Amino acid sequence: MKTADFIAALAADPSPPGPPLSRRFLIALAAGALISACAFLAMVGPRHDIARAIGTMRFDWKFVDTIALAAPTGLTAWRLLRPDAELGWLAAALAAPIVLLGGSVIMELMMVPSDLWLARLIGSNAVHCLTLIPLLSIAPLAALLLAMRAGAPASPALAGAAAGLVSAGIAATLYATNCTDDSPLFVATWYTLATAIVVGAGALAGRKVLRW
Amino acid sequence: MGESGSQSEEDWAVQMRAALAGDEAAYRRLLDEIGRSVRAMARGAFARSRLGGADVEDVVQETLLAIHLKRDTWDGSMKLAPWVGAIARHKVVDALRRRGARQFAPIDDFEALIPAPEGDDPHDLSDADRLIGQLPPRQQDIVRSISLKGQSIADTAKRLSMSEGAVRVALHRALKALAEAWRRTSP
Incomplete structure (x- = not known):
């Protein structure tokens, strides 16, 4: 077939490609977060002493970390949907969760005697953390990947990894209300490991489903 | 050509906006011009990878289809050429990989390319023909009727006793299925 003929078929198909990409992305993000929040409340819910925990520095800082993870990675996943995406200042914002977490770890090491470090790091919820964060990531990750199929990412694996990061950020925000291990040593170890699992899954899935 | 580069960029974005607003003639012209640039890029890349140029037109058509189906990933406030280039x-890299190229020579700066018109070769055994042949019969008929005929x-719509809306829907589905079939030819 000549390309000129092929173009005739493309030009005759003026149908707008459905709802705009931005709306699909936002709906997926909201729906995924909502499903995870419901699943979280049905499965475990927040810790019983949450009223007392709110206002303690270590508890509150967990949310600074998780939201610093979810917000810039959400914007990144959105940006990466364009084939000519340039991250610009977002690339710097992506370092925020690492810097914030690293800073809190240093503070903790300075404030807590060294014979308690290991106990704080191991905590008592490691398995819980490694199970719940990936489980609560499933809905947002699936919803996002589905919506992102309408995009054209230069690297499908990278876009999938970004979707994994934002999903893990949402899941970690929910889980942090349940977890009684508030030490940055615990967060830096187990939350990070759980996030890595979700990111790996996102990259693998992205490579498959975000190809175009 | 260097001088006309910025001029054609301006035209491209304007034509794309007109196309998105439903101007079919502007869209056709734009796709033809984009096709010339993509052809130049693909020829260069194929030559550098020593793959010959026999099926360059397949890549051009696959790229035009992707541009068509992904056109809402263009940010209207940005230039069009970098988006098309991406x-x-x-x-093109996908096509090189599919043909077993091990090394991908860096691809020309898209905006600096000298557009290449389509050759006279009717390109009978193209990917598009082969893949259209795998669509459901009604979709095949519609795509061929609008393209080849x-x-x-x-x-x-009149010939097939269908409504125009139904023909449009079938055409759109056929184009999406075609993109999917093309994707499946990649390892």
Whole structure:
């Protein structure tokens, strides 16, 4: 077939490609977060002493970390949907969760005697953390990947990894209300490991489903 | 050509906005011009990878289809050429990989390319022909009627006793299925 003929078929198909990409992305993000929040409340819910925990520095800082993870990675996943995406200042914002977490770890090491470090790091919820964060990531990750199929990412694996990061950020925000291990040593170890699992899954899935 | 580069960029974005607003003639012209640039890029890349140029037109058509189906990933406040270039690079690299090239020579700066018109070769055994042949019969008929036979949506609808809306829907589905089939040819 000549390309000129092929173009005739493309030009005759003026149908707008459905709802705009931005709306699909936002709906997926909201729906995924909502499903995870419901699943979280049905499965475990927040810790019983949450009223007392709110206002303690270590508890509150967990949310600074998780939201610093979810917000810039959400914007990144959105940006990466364009084939000519340039991250610009977002690339710097992506370092925020690492810097914030690293800073809190240093503070903790300075404030807590060294014979308690290991106990704080191991905590008592490691398995819980490694199970719940990936489980609560499933809905947002699936919803996002589905919506992102309408995009054209230069690297499908990278876009999938970004979707994994934002999903893990949402899941970690929910889980942090349940977890009684508030030490940055615990967060830096187990939350990070759980996030890595979700990111790996996102990259693998992205490579498959975000190809175009 | 260097001088006309910025001029054609301006035209491209304007034509794309007109196309998105439903101007079919502007869209056709734009796709033809984009096709010339993609062709130049693909020829260069194929030559550098020593793969010959026999099926360059397949890559051009696959790229144009991707541009068509992914056109809402263009940010209207940005230039069009870098967006087109990114899609074309993605498809050309894919095509090179599919043909077993081990090394991908860096691809020309898209905006600096000298546009190449389509050759006279009717390109009978193209990917597009082969893949269209795998669509459901009604979709095949509609795509061929509008492309090869140059019929309008209205003519096609009358001939097949369908509504114009139904022909449009079938055409859109066929194009999406075609993109999917193309994707499956990649390892």
